[in-house]
Amino acid sequence: MNKILFRYVLKQFALIFAATLFVLTAVVMLFDAIELLRNASKHEAISFWDIGLLALLKSPQMIHIILPFVTLIAGLVFLFKFDKSSESVVMRAVGLSAWNFMLPMILFIAFIGVFDVTVFNPIAAMTARRYERLEERIGLTSSTPFVWSSKGFWLRDVRPDKVLVIRAARVRQEDKNVLLDNVSVFEMDEENHFNRQNEAQIGTLKDGILTLKNAFVIDPKAETGQTVSVLPFETDLSLERILEKFDEPQTMSFWRFPRFIRFLKESGFTAATHEMYWHELIAFPAILVAMLLISTVFALPPTSRQGKALIRVLMAVLSGFFLYFLTRVTNVLGQSQSLPMILAAWGPALVAIPLCLSALLHLEDG
DSSP, X not given: OOHHHHHHHHHHHHHHHHHHHHHHHHHHHHHHHHHHHHHHTTOTTOOHHHHHHHHHHHHHHHHHHHHHHHHXXXXXXXXXXXXXXXXXXXXXXXXXXXXXXXXXXXXXXXXXXXXXXXXXXXXXXXXHHHHHHHHXXXXXXXXXXXXXXXXXXXXXXXXXXXXXXXXXEEEEEETTEEEEEEEEEEEEOTTOOEEEEEEEEEEEEETTEEEEEEEEEEOTTSSSOEEEEEEEEEOSOOHHHHXXXXXXXXXXXXXXXXXXXXXXXXXXXXOHHHHHHHHHHHHHHHHHHHHHHHHHHHHSSGGGGTTOHHHHHHHHHHXXXXXXXXXXXXXXXXXXXXXXXXXXXXXXXXXXXXXHHXXXXXXXXX
């Protein structure tokens, strides 16, 4: 392929892609800002600066979501522009096929997909976490005194007559029960004055009751500690609350997923949501390529110059939305393990790409 033509097509398509991305991102940020303003109307202390910062912090996650549609629209705009300027006619007149200007477009989109997953995704995950912290700080969402990491967790549980601070080095699930290893329960009064400390090797959480077995009780008022065989505490901590507190997949870096999934499985918790999202990220470049090929199928034929352009655009957009909807359906099937996760993540792209290539071969080469 001619290097000059390759660079020309690549440059033109990259400019149209960047312009499309900028416009769609600005529109999404505008709607996000309006929604945030509506939610913040009940909080007088929230400033416009906070709203703008929230919209800015959320934008990287939104860019990842809209990238397939940016690819679809950019492909349509570029190909219709290419056809309207008669550049495609000139290329065909000198014996070049559509594959000559499709190759740089496909390579560019594949690069964007890989860059988004490996480089941009960690940045988006970081901004998503800061978005959540800022929401809690300014009062748009209620903060939960729950700190979780691979080294264990801390929970501050306010009861009617006292405050409990629970710490566990390790948490694991067995059936519907939650077992806590090396657990400590600190009891304080409503003014956060320390009353008592309870230590145990094993704690069992079931039906809102945290039970410490063979607990060692340290009371500052007593001269020595004592051992209690069974020591129960009422708590708001539950299996559902622990599962909800795990990091959302969208707030996790692509590179962190393998270690975190392994940690969940070793702890006995389900890792289906995180594992499925990780497979989706790996397959994301293929989804972008499929979106580009869809735009090519409907924008490439010369009949687009004969009053049928609007119909073809509409069909391309509907096909793109159908592909996106299919990825959401297979995602749910993968999380429920009704489909193998690899098949659920790659299936839509592996169906769309061969179909589009077959259609292009028929249109281009007869």
